Amino acid sequence: MSKIQILSDVLASQVAAGEVVERPASVVKEMVENSIDAGSRHVEVEIQKGGSSLIKITDDGCGMSKEDALMCLERHATSKLRDVKQLAAISTMGFRGEAVPSVASVSKMRIMTRESDSVEGTEIRIEGGVVKDVRVAGMQGGTVFEIRNLFFNVPARRKFMRTESTESAHVEHQVKLHALAYPEIRFTYKRDGRVVFDVPGTPDRRTRIAGLSGGEVGRALIEVPYAEQGGMEVQGYVLPSEYARKGRRQQFVFLNGRPVEDAAISRAIKDGFKGGVVDGLNPTAWLWLRMDPALVDVNVHPAKKEVRFHKPYDVRSLVLQAVEARRIPESNVSSSAAVKARGEAKIISRKSGEVSPIVRQPFQVDSGSDLELPEKEKVIDYREGDGQRLEVPEAVSPCFPAAAPEQEELEIEEEERPRFELLAVLHDRYILMQGDDGLVLLEPMAARERIVYEKVIQSVEGGGEIESQGLLVPEVIDLDSRDLDVVMGNMGNFSEAGISVEPFGGGSIQVRSLPAVVQTENPREFILSMIDELIETQGGRRAKQMAFEAFAETLASRISRYERCDMRGVESLLDSLFDCDLPYCTPDGRPTLIQISMKELEKKFKG
Numbered sequence: 001m002s003k004i005q006i007l008s009d010v011l012a013s014q015v016a017a018g019e020v021v022e023r024p025a026s027v028v029k030e031m032v033e034n035s036i037d038a039g040s041r042h043v044e045v046e047i048q049k050g051g052s053s054l055i056k057i058t059d060d061g062c063g064m065s066k067e068d069a070l071m072c073l074e075r076h077a078t079s080k081l082r083d084v085k086q087l088a089a090i091s092t093m094g095f096r097g098e099a100v101p102s103v104a105s106v107s108k109m110r111i112m113t114r115e116s117d118s119v120e121g122t123e124i125r126i127e128g129g130v131v132k133d134v135r136v137a138g139m140q141g142g143t144v145f146e147i148r149n150l151f152f153n154v155p156a157r158r159k160f161m162r163t164e165s166t167e168s169a170h171v172e173h174q175v176k177l178h179a180l181a182y183p184e185i186r187f188t189y190k191r192d193g194r195v196v197f198d199v200p201g202t203p204d205r206r207t208r209i210a211g212l213s214g215g216e217v218g219r220a221l222i223e224v225p226y227a228e229q230g231g232m233e234v235q236g237y238v239l240p241s242e243y244a245r246k247g248r249r250q251q252f253v254f255l256n257g258r259p260v261e262d263a264a265i266s267r268a269i270k271d272g273f274k275g276g277v278v279d280g281l282n283p284t285a286w287l288w289l290r291m292d293p294a295l296v297d298v299n300v301h302p303a304k305k306e307v308r309f310h311k312p313y314d315v316r317s318l319v320l321q322a323v324e325a326r327r328i329p330e331s332n333v334s335s336s337a338a339v340k341a342r343g344e345a346k347i348i349s350r351k352s353g354e355v356s357p358i359v360r361q362p363f364q365v366d367s368g369s370d371l372e373l374p375e376k377e378k379v380i381d382y383r384e385g386d387g388q389r390l391e392v393p394e395a396v397s398p399c400f401p402a403a404a405p406e407q408e409e410l411e412i413e414e415e416e417r418p419r420f421e422l423l424a425v426l427h428d429r430y431i432l433m434q435g436d437d438g439l440v441l442l443e444p445m446a447a448r449e450r451i452v453y454e455k456v457i458q459s460v461e462g463g464g465e466i467e468s469q470g471l472l473v474p475e476v477i478d479l480d481s482r483d484l485d486v487v488m489g490n491m492g493n494f495s496e497a498g499i500s501v502e503p504f505g506g507g508s509i510q511v512r513s514l515p516a517v518v519q520t521e522n523p524r525e526f527i528l529s530m531i532d533e534l535i536e537t538q539g540g541r542r543a544k545q546m547a548f549e550a551f552a553e554t555l556a557s558r559i560s561r562y563e564r565c566d567m568r569g570v571e572s573l574l575d576s577l578f579d580c581d582l583p584y585c586t587p588d589g590r591p592t593l594i595q596i597s598m599k600e601l602e603k604k605f606k607g
Helices: 009-020 024-037 066-071 099-105 155-159 164-181 205-213 215-220 263-271 312-324 335-343 444-461 481-489 491-496 523-537 544-560 567-577 598-606
Strands: 042-048 054-059 108-114 121-127 130-137 142-148 186-191 194-199 222-229 232-238 251-255 258-260 285-291 346-348 355-357 421-426 430-435 438-442 468-478 500-503 508-515 593-596
Touching (some): 164 186, 164 205, 164 251, 164 258, 164 481, 194 205, 205 215, 205 232, 205 285, 232 312, 251 263, 263 285, 285 312, 421 567, 438 567, 468 523
Antiparallel strands (some): 054 142, 222 232, 251 258, 346 355, 430 438, 438 593, 468 508
16 A cells, blocks of 8 residues: 555645644634735624634625635635736735635634625535535625634644633734724724724824824824835834834834735834934834835745845835934934933932932043042943943953953852942943952842842742832823733732733723832833833743742843942942842843952963
């Protein structure tokens, strides 16, 4: 008997579903794309239990005849490709003819459809890829896809689905992507019988963005004017640099109506801000690009998320020039002013609790004079900063190369409280101190990170609460559906950490208080940065204790960004640091103190 056999149609469709149908949001994506290609003016998406129980897509498009409705269940059956030449210039959302049979093979599906000029419609029921019933149906013009019990016959795939709230968030995000790509189409999204949003069709993209992202975002939008180059065109909107986020989740790029992800375009958006966005953050943007379909290949990714440009450098140049030419309203704060505002941190005395603003004045010392201790009230030169960790080159000088095996973590017995002589501030990042055997470098941000982390953990383990302070005016923040899911999943952690967060309807939250140690006039920026880091650090943790430890680590990391490198607060900072159980490293293992011994220094100078 031959070892090689042809897969059955049902099994082949289930294999294809592994690439096309990753989760409920994938089903929504494929079906909504079909609705758009059908010329719909209103698309309604409804889900139940995160999409595992029900996904229903209703449109008022051209509909299908009985013959076409049955044919769409066959693999590679499509109305959008006729010959090989068309494959090189795809202008429709779908074209492979895999989506419907793939979804039908792993679900219980019902299709109801009627052409606008037909008297009657058609209803087809499919279970696990097998047609069970075909009948005449009365309905309005258009098509309804009803998918129930997704992955009912593939339990291994169903087991890997996430929680209902997470899957719902991904579905909502997918619907919003298409709603942004086609603002002229009305989109309605329902979840568990409740209307989440219903945005009417509009020719104004700004109105659509505001309708989906909130009024605050709508008011802050900066127009990216229309630009054209070599048969390509782009226009859209960006937000000021203070809205920059980690990752690229807040960048929405649409190519010929298709949501796409491209690293070169993202880099061009950031470069267009001309250094106004700090390293590690990316601007928020909505860009619509149009070009000859022959200049782009959309058939390089199973889910069509990525594309390949024939002239990538021209695309990057066009986006860069357009973003650089953005029209900044006079009411918007400039990038430099926004960065400066975020850098206006405050110092908290750990002993007295008094808050004093940082004074930024030039530091002048006569040649030959020694830098005295803080009691002499010397004024330090503080550079304008943005509260973010600065990146230092690997080799700052030939005397201290970056290959740091010779720089060892300070090792002092736990019982001893080391004493240091304060010397100076290095590059607004390190405190230089003289120890018993050489030079000691303290990184204040790393020290604060350890202090806050242990304080949070000890307070919770001891049954206490983190000291918090109420905001004078509660902050209402509009969130993306996926960001909102992160907040809701960490609601208990936020509360234990002294952050009062509660749902405020729709996709908004209300922040009423922050930990007392957080000194920021921008609660929105702090909460969003917390969300960004939670997304990066908490991906695979499950146990409650581990989850809170990760949360505490994230909180400590964010609070430490507001710590300034200030000689006047070093004694208090060191006192708090050496009260910690593990004072010599941050929660993720980075050193807080580094010692360069006299022996190492002598070796450097004597060779």
